[in-house]
Amino acid sequence: MKRLSFLLVFILALPIFLFGCNNNEFENLSTYTIDCVYDEQNHTLTCSQTLNYYNNTDNALNKLEFFLYANAFNEGTSVVSTSSFDKAYPNGASYGGIEVKGATCNDTDTEFVVEGDKNSILTVVLPSEIYPDENVKICLDYTITLANINHRLGYGENSINFGNFYPIVCVYENGFVENKFVSNGDPFYSDIANYNVQITYNEKYTMASSGDVVDEKIENGRKTTSVKGEKLRDFCFVLSEKFQKASNTVDGVTVNYYYYDDENYEENLTLSCQVLQEFSNMFGEYPYKTLNVVKTSFCFGGMEYPNLVYISDAVTDEETYRYVIVHELAHQWWYSLVGNNEYQEAWLDESLTEYSTALFFEKHGEYGLDYKNIINGAENTYRLFVDVYSEINGDVDESMNRNLSEFNTEPEYVNCVYTKGVLLYDNLRQTLGEAKFMKCLKEYFESYCYKNANSGDLIASFSKTAKVDLEGFFNAFLNGEVILDN
Numbered sequence: 001m002k003r004l005s006f007l008l009v010f011i012l013a014l015p016i017f018l019f020g021c022n023n024n025e026f027e028n029l030s031t032y033t034i035d036c037v038y039d040e041q042n043h044t045l046t047c048s049q050t051l052n053y054y055n056n057t058d059n060a061l062n063k064l065e066f067f068l069y070a071n072a073f074n075e076g077t078s079v080v081s082t083s084s085f086d087k088a089y090p091n092g093a094s095y096g097g098i099e100v101k102g103a104t105c106n107d108t109d110t111e112f113v114v115e116g117d118k119n120s121i122l123t124v125v126l127p128s129e130i131y132p133d134e135n136v137k138i139c140l141d142y143t144i145t146l147a148n149i150n151h152r153l154g155y156g157e158n159s160i161n162f163g164n165f166y167p168i169v170c171v172y173e174n175g176f177v178e179n180k181f182v183s184n185g186d187p188f189y190s191d192i193a194n195y196n197v198q199i200t201y202n203e204k205y206t207m208a209s210s211g212d213v214v215d216e217k218i219e220n221g222r223k224t225t226s227v228k229g230e231k232l233r234d235f236c237f238v239l240s241e242k243f244q245k246a247s248n249t250v251d252g253v254t255v256n257y258y259y260y261d262d263e264n265y266e267e268n269l270t271l272s273c274q275v276l277q278e279f280s281n282m283f284g285e286y287p288y289k290t291l292n293v294v295k296t297s298f299c300f301g302g303m304e305y306p307n308l309v310y311i312s313d314a315v316t317d318e319e320t321y322r323y324v325i326v327h328e329l330a331h332q333w334w335y336s337l338v339g340n341n342e343y344q345e346a347w348l349d350e351s352l353t354e355y356s357t358a359l360f361f362e363k364h365g366e367y368g369l370d371y372k373n374i375i376n377g378a379e380n381t382y383r384l385f386v387d388v389y390s391e392i393n394g395d396v397d398e399s400m401n402r403n404l405s406e407f408n409t410e411p412e413y414v415n416c417v418y419t420k421g422v423l424l425y426d427n428l429r430q431t432l433g434e435a436k437f438m439k440c441l442k443e444y445f446e447s448y449c450y451k452n453a454n455s456g457d458l459i460a461s462f463s464k465t466a467k468v469d470l471e472g473f474f475n476a477f478l479n480g481e482v483i484l485d486n
């Protein structure tokens with residue numbers, strides 16, 4: 001019997017080791033090679049970018065489209081809502097943007113145009129069509145001017161954020177998907193790619209970035225850091241003169257906490273390591289070598305990038321600060337590894353991320369955030385939102401699956417996507433039972449790791465794993481038909 005149980009443990013344990021990302025099927029990935037220089041006097045980043053683009057679509061392409069998030073900081077684009085204005089701009093309104101100076105295709109000058117809603121899209125004309133499985137080399141020269149704003153991209157009191165700074169190629173689905181600038185949510189959607197980024201900056205700064213640092217040198221007071229990132233959904237870096245760094249290693253992954261003014265830095269590093277370990281067990285292994293948790297000037301709670309998360313230095317309450325760390329790190333699984341169109345279907349990553357946060361605190365009672373309290377809190381918050389909005393507007397749109405522009409207010413977005421999302425997954429867990437529910441999460445992660453999923457994919461994956469049709473269940477929540485008072 002003992003030998004049998006050993007064998008059983010072995011057989012049962014084997015699939016657990018197999019859960020995770022399959023590295024073998026992604027050979028023809030596009031590669032970004034970006035060389036950038038930061039001028040701290042003028043707050044400009046001058047870049048030369050080469051994209052080796054693989055046509056992994058089924059169509060011949062005669063152009064490439066890039067999303068220019070940097071232009072969200074142009075005057076008149078309202079990158080923040082009126083309620084967040086003072087937090088974002090402590091020194092008053094400030095603007096920035098990107099100026100594209102030249103484009104070549106396979107080393108020959110080519111036409112390009114900045115167009116779309118609020119100059120959000122750069123279209124580069126390909127002199128000759130590229131067919132499926134062919135590749136093309138596009139070089140872009142551009143300069144980004146940073147606004148004085150505590151945002152994804154901008155310089156603040158304590159740090160300089162370079163989130164979504166470079167032109168990123170749009171996902172192709174029967175045409176390039178053009179996202180929009182909105183103040184609600186994260187309007188991003190991209191494919192996995194490889195990155196080689198070289199950043200030159202004043203040596204007084206310390207840098208945290210996506211990817212792994214492969215080289216660093218200092219010459220005439222300027223530091224140049226070379227970073228390599230494989231299979232990343234995006235690339236981000238942060239500079240600060242104030243950064244201190246605390247590090248630890250968990251299962252071969254180096255976890256760095258970059259901070260200033262934090263007497264709890266050891267606890268916050270420990271928490272980050274626990275989160276990495278817990279979610280790797282729950283969903284699938286984190287496949288990278290580095291994970292950076294970065295305290296920074298930011299007007300919201302936090303923001304997620306591959307291998308790097310922002311935690312706002314404006315969050316002063318310790319419990320909230322820890323909650324934000326867990327939430328942003330959960331995005332490494334839901335957004336970074338399993339991608340989705342965050343503009344069209346924000347609920348996909350945000351609901352799962354928010355629910356994963358509750359799962360973490362359920363396992364770690366030492367933080368005093370009881371799972372039942374989180375669920376009860378979500379129920380009460382959601383009911384209050386429905387009551388208040390019904391009173392004001394007569395009725396309230398409770399649907400979750402809207403694009404970011406279709407949410408009328410920030411509370412409507414937060415309650416429908418985050419709060420109701422937690423209730424959806426708590427309900428589903430109760431319906432399916434613990435084992436089946438957790439298996440659904442693992443299978444969904446493994447099936448879509450390094451890929452993009454949509455709502456239909458998630459529902460089909462969960463239904464297949466649970467061996468029950470869950471379309472009616474999900475749609476009742478997503479379309480706003482579920483009445484949570486019952």
Ligand SMILES: [Zn+2]
Nearest residue numbers: 327331350353
């Ligand atoms: Zn989030």
